[in-house]
Amino acid sequence: MTEAGPEATADGEKNHLALEKKREGMVWYYLAYFLFGIHVVAFVMIYAVTHAK
Template sequence: MMPDAEPDQERERERRRLAQETKNERHMWWWLAYFLFGIHIVAFVMIYAVMHAPK
């Protein structure tokens, strides 16, 4: 076995971990964006319902 094969494997493992972390972070931001967008839609529908409710 080559002596510098271990650092290469370690470097590759770290690169994969960072790539997965970046992907997870991107998914978290998309989830947050959809969640906040949904909250606003619900709020606008509720405002519309209150403004147009019979008195």
């Protein structure tokens, strides 16, 4: 069995941090779309209630 050297550990950590940063960015996009969608639904419901007969 061979042990990974410090270079392999550093590269693995860099890749892990890059992936984590990418996923964090995607979470912000999903949160933004979710909040935008909630507002659209709320405005449609407000419009429907105020224009109901």
